[in-house]
Amino acid sequence: MPNFLLYEQNGPVVTLTMNEPARRNPLTGNTAVADFMEAIERIHSDRSVRAVILTGAGTAFSSGGDIKDMERQSNGSIGGMQIRHEYRTGIQRLPLALFNLEVPVIAAVNGAAIGAGMDLASMCDIRIASEHAKFAESFVKLGIIPGDGGAWLLPRLIGLSRASELSFTGEVIGAQQAADWGLVSRVVPADQLLETANELAAKIAANPPHAVRLTKRLLREAMHTRLDTLLEMAASFRALSHQTDDHREAVAAFLEKRTPVFKG
Missing domain, CATH: 1.10.12 (Lyase 2-enoyl-coa Hydratase; Chain  A, domain 2)
Structure with a gap:
């Protein structure tokens, strides 16, 4: 199986691209977490890296958790303690790793950021959005709760009332509403997203x-x-x-x- 995460470096800027577009870049049921942990460790070890851009291939940023993997967790074939262990040693490693990564991370949200995909964007330091981006804290729609840090991150980004509205309804918001609520810094045309992200990364990288x-x-x-x-x-x-x-x-x-x- 090819790597889920593409790692490209141009001078002091690393671009990480989630590269499973046919499945809308899910974060479970594949090598996503392992690939992220390997990339973060590589960035930690490379003092030449001064900024990171995270984006998705295809039309989605990330669709979040894989539904087929959720079916495995709910059909009774494994116990609750095993599921708990899988979360703790799996996707829950991501928010801690990104929180502790000293290099700033820019999420270039090219399309849908749904569930854990929205939480992944929230784990980054800066978020910019394509006009085609959309966001949903959609766990409640599947009868589950945010399992990867969203309940901690979102209120700190957009306030408790708006975080509660998104979390309790599971509804989708567009890029402009995300900007109005302070979830993203700016909205740009789709064909300018990576250019804008690289310009921002270059401004960061120019500083000590x-x-x-x-x-x-x-x-x-x-x-x-x-x-x-x-x-x-x-x-x-x-x-x-x-x-x-x-x-x-x-x-x-x-x-x-x-x-x-x-x-x-």
Whole structure:
């Protein structure tokens, strides 16, 4: 079976493409989770990577969980504790891995992001959407609950009321409504989606990589920690930053009125 996830690197930017378009890029019933974990570990190990773009091949971003796999889980052939184990060692590894990945991840949502597919987009740091994108937190329609972090992520992205509306109704919203609700940063024509994502990635990659990585860590920790704890962490991160060559280069370039050259 070919890899579900294509890994392409252009300079400091890695593009990950979910590549099972005939099945609308599902996240279960295939090698998706293993491929994601391998790619994330590869990015962790490669200090040249400064930004990541995640998108889907074909007309969908990701259709979420595979229905045939859900049938296996519900037909009585395996027990509840086994299903629990499969979640914990399977798709639930994704939100933790993406949360802890220091390199910023841009979701370029090219089409439908449904169920776990919507949650996957929510795991990313930035979301931009094609005009053809649509989103649904659709678990309730199948008589199940968000099993991969959506109930934690969505309220923090769009507020409790809107997250509840999406989760309790399972209804689909379009790209513009997603933008109006703050789920995505912007909506662009379909043929400009990857170009826009790459432009954004290039702007991120142009900055000192240590500053971007530590800023992402602060933003992520701020989602669940106290202000005094975050300030203590920020003091430590600032102390580290002041000692870097890229910080010294930025200050020198500002004083000398020239463009800085950051080497990471």
